[in-house]
Amino acid sequence: MATEKKPGYRDTLNLPRTEFPMKANLPEREPPRLAWWAERGFYQRLREARRQAPVWLLHDGPPYSNNHAHMGTAANHVWKDAVVRQASLIGFDSPYVPGWDNHGMPIEVQVSREMRAAGLAPDRLALRKRCREYAAKWVGIQRGEFMRLGGWGDWEHPYLTMDHAFEAEILEAFAALAAKGFIQRGLRSIHWCPTDRTALAEAEIEYEDDPSPSIFVLFPLRSDPRGVLSGLEGLAAVAWTTTPWTLPANLGLMADPSAESRCAPAGTASCWPRRSSRRSRRSRAGTTPRSSGRSRAASCWAWCARDRGAALRRSSTARRS
Numbered sequence: 001m002a003t004e005k006k007p008g009y010r011d012t013l014n015l016p017r018t019e020f021p022m023k024a025n026l027p028e029r030e031p032p033r034l035a036w037w038a039e040r041g042f043y044q045r046l047r048e049a050r051r052q053a054p055v056w057l058l059h060d061g062p063p064y065s066n067n068h069a070h071m072g073t074a075a076n077h078v079w080k081d082a083v084v085r086q087a088s089l090i091g092f093d094s095p096y097v098p099g100w101d102n103h104g105m106p107i108e109v110q111v112s113r114e115m116r117a118a119g120l121a122p123d124r125l126a127l128r129k130r131c132r133e134y135a136a137k138w139v140g141i142q143r144g145e146f147m148r149l150g151g152w153g154d155w156e157h158p159y160l161t162m163d164h165a166f167e168a169e170i171l172e173a174f175a176a177l178a179a180k181g182f183i184q185r186g187l188r189s190i191h192w193c194p195t196d197r198t199a200l201a202e203a204e205i206e207y208e209d210d211p212s213p214s215i216f217v218l219f220p221l222r223s224d225p226r227g228v229l230s231g232l233e234g235l236a237a238v239a240w241t242t243t244p245w246t247l248p249a250n251l252g253l254m255a256d257p258s259a260e261s262r263c264a265p266a267g268t269a270s271c272w273p274r275r276s277s278r279r280s281r282r283s284r285a286g287t288t289p290r291s292s293g294r295s296r297a298a299s300c301w302a303w304c305a306r307d308r309g310a311a312l313r314r315s316s317t318a319r320r321s
Helices: 026-039 042-049 071-089 105-117 124-148 164-179 244-249
Strands: 215-220 235-241 264-266 269-272 296-298 301-306 309-314 318-320
Touching: 026 124, 071 124, 105 124, 235 244
Parallel strands: 235 269
Antiparallel strands: 215 235, 264 269, 301 309
C-alpha cells in the first residue's frame, strides 16, 4: 500500500511561474545577451534620445595597451560604465569614448624583450613600428574584454594616443600655449633609465635609503640695483640643504622681503644668513661650493636663533671649494 506524500515547505509558498532558470549560468548566457544589445544598437539609440539634452561627459583616463585587462582596469571600466549610465538615466547626454595610452616604457620594454629573444637588433624606426603594431594588437584584445564586461560606449571609434590626429592636437595645443607665453624653458631633474634609454615617471622610481651630507652653500650676490647691501664686498647668502645632488640645477635663492636677516663676517667675505624662527637651532659650517672653483680655508660665522634674541656664534674653520 503506497504511502501518501506529505506536502513540503515549497508547496506552501505562492511563487509565480516564469521562464527564468534557477541557475544563472552566466558564462553561457551573457554573450548572447550582449550580442542582442549590440544587434539592436541600444547605445546609438540612447545617444539619439539624449541628443538635445545637457552634456555630462566623463573622460576615460586611458589604460596601457600592453596586456590583458586585470582586476584594476576591469573594475575601473565597470565603475565608469555605471556612472555614465546613471547620468543617462537622469536625463543627461552622457557619451562614453574609450581610450588607450599607446606610448611609454612598458610597451617598449616588452617589444625590446621579444625582439632580443628573436635575435633581432632593430634601429629606432623599426622599434617604433613594432611598438605601434604591438599596441594596436592589445587595443583590440582589451576592447573585446571590456565589451565582455557589458560596458556601453563608442567602441568602434576610440581615441588612441598614437593616432597622428591626436598627436597633432597635442602639438597645436602646445603651440597655442607657447604663443601666449605660458611655456618656460628651464632646468629640471629628470630620472633617466640608461638600460631602456628613456625618461622615467615618478611612479616608476623605487627609492632606496642612502645617507647624504647636509651642507651649507654660499650664493654670491650678483647684483644690487637699489644699493641696499652696498659696502659689503663679497657678500653671499648662506643656504642649508640636505639634497646636495640638486645643486647643479640650482641657480639662485628666493628671499622673503619681510624676513629679518643679518650680515656677518666670514673670513674675507660677508655672509647673509636668514634668521630662523625655530627655537634653539644651531648651525655648523660645512662644504660650501663657490663659482670661482678655488679652494681655501676660512673662518665662518654661523647664525643661531636663541630664545632671548639672536647671537653670532663662531664656528670651526671650514673648507670651501
